[in-house]
Amino acid sequence: MKNIKVVQYKRIWFSISLAIIIAGLIFTFINGGLNFGIDFTGGTTIQAHIGKDFDISNVREIISKYDSEAVITYAGNEKEDVIIRTKMELDDASRKEILDSFVTEFNITTSNINFESIGPAIGDELKRQAILSLVLANIGMLIYITFRFEWRFGLASVIALIHDVVIMLILYGVMKIPVNSSFIAAILTIVGYSINNSIVIFDRIRENMRNVKKIDKVQLVDDSINQTLTRSINTSLTTLLAIVALYILGVPAIKDFALPLIVGIVAGTYSSIFISGPLWIILSTKFKTQSAH
Incomplete structure (x- = not known):
């Protein structure tokens, strides 16, 4: 596979994500926002x-x-x-x-x-738990990656995770998929999946940093991404095959869970390859303090 110049074209990758998010938020607003199900609003x-x-x-x-x-x-x-x-x-x-x-x-x-x-009281409690679980998951990821790598890796990963969560929220808003308890499971599943892909790339960046005397960070990130690209794509494709089968063969309730997972996996793969690495370079350039590692 030909090497992809990820960092060189980072403005394009960022612009694609920004365009999708802005357009999606506009459509979500036009559609009346998220379609909260009875788990959140109450009902029968x-x-x-x-x-x-x-x-x-x-x-x-x-x-x-x-x-x-x-x-x-x-x-x-x-x-x-x-x-x-x-x-x-x-x-x-x-x-x-x-x-x-x-x-x-x-x-x-x-x-x-x-x-x-x-009752609506149960729905309000579920909303608080959903937000709290998502916040705690991101804080936990940030602490783990900061401890294992450095804080700039952690911050880049969390921004990429926020990108994935926003993409999934937009899907729920545009498609009017009911936001029920399965929504929390779908979001946390994608957060875990996306961070795994990012960690693989960051681990390769750290290994490659040890093998060079003079670090060209642009080349370093591009080489690391390309070295792990086949693994990232193959992992995503095999996961997608299983979830697509669930979406095609499943009942409507399964479809409402599987479709966000499909979009989330695509978004998570995209962000781990095209967003997290370039973000790390931007943060490393802005904060040039030498890492303890």
């Missing part, structure tokens, strides 16, 4: 055991009288259950009407249907 979850094959459109017809935007997914090993998630707090009269409709439509008993209310 309905789980019904149908006990046979059924058409989800029939369930949609029943629920659309109360909430046309309710999230309806199959559940169970044989897809004989259905889970309905609505942001509305259904009163007793509405619940009785839904029970009667399910009994009439699918010939089941009322004991096969369960309602669960999620």
Whole structure:
């Protein structure tokens, strides 16, 4: 593979990311912001055991009288259950009407249907936990990389991680994917995946620094990235194959989890190759203090 001049064209790589982020934020704002699910806003979850094959459109017809935007997914090993998630707090009269409709439509008993209310207080607590977990994850990454390498490596990595998280947030906003508890898992998964790629490149930079007397940082970073490029691409491709298969074959709830992971892996691979290394050079140039290492 021909060597890629990553550092030389850093303005192009930064501009691509900036253009995607600005355009995505504009579209997200036009779309009305993030589509917070009931895990964050509160609402009602309905789980019904149908006990046979059924058409989800029939369930949609029943629920659309109360909430046309309710999230309806199959559940169970044989897809004989259905889970309905609505942001509305259904009163007793509405619940009785839904029970009667399910009994009439699918010939089941009322004991096969369960309602669960999620209050807004729980949603607020989940928001705080999501933000706290993300902040703690980034602080932990910064401390680890600073201890293992130096603080400039750590800061470059965290900026690259913020880039990946923002890209995923934009996807949720543009595609109106419900932001539920799986959102936290998706974000933390990508943070861990992206930092792993960056650490591999930074480790190669550190090794190469030991083998040269006079350091040309531009050449050093370019050589290190190109030496690890095949590994980074192959790792990302094999991971993407598995997640794409989940997206194609999975139920809607799995698709809503898999799609952000696909975009996050692409963004994480891009940032680890084209963002983190050039950022380290910029920080090293701005802060020329000799590293303890």
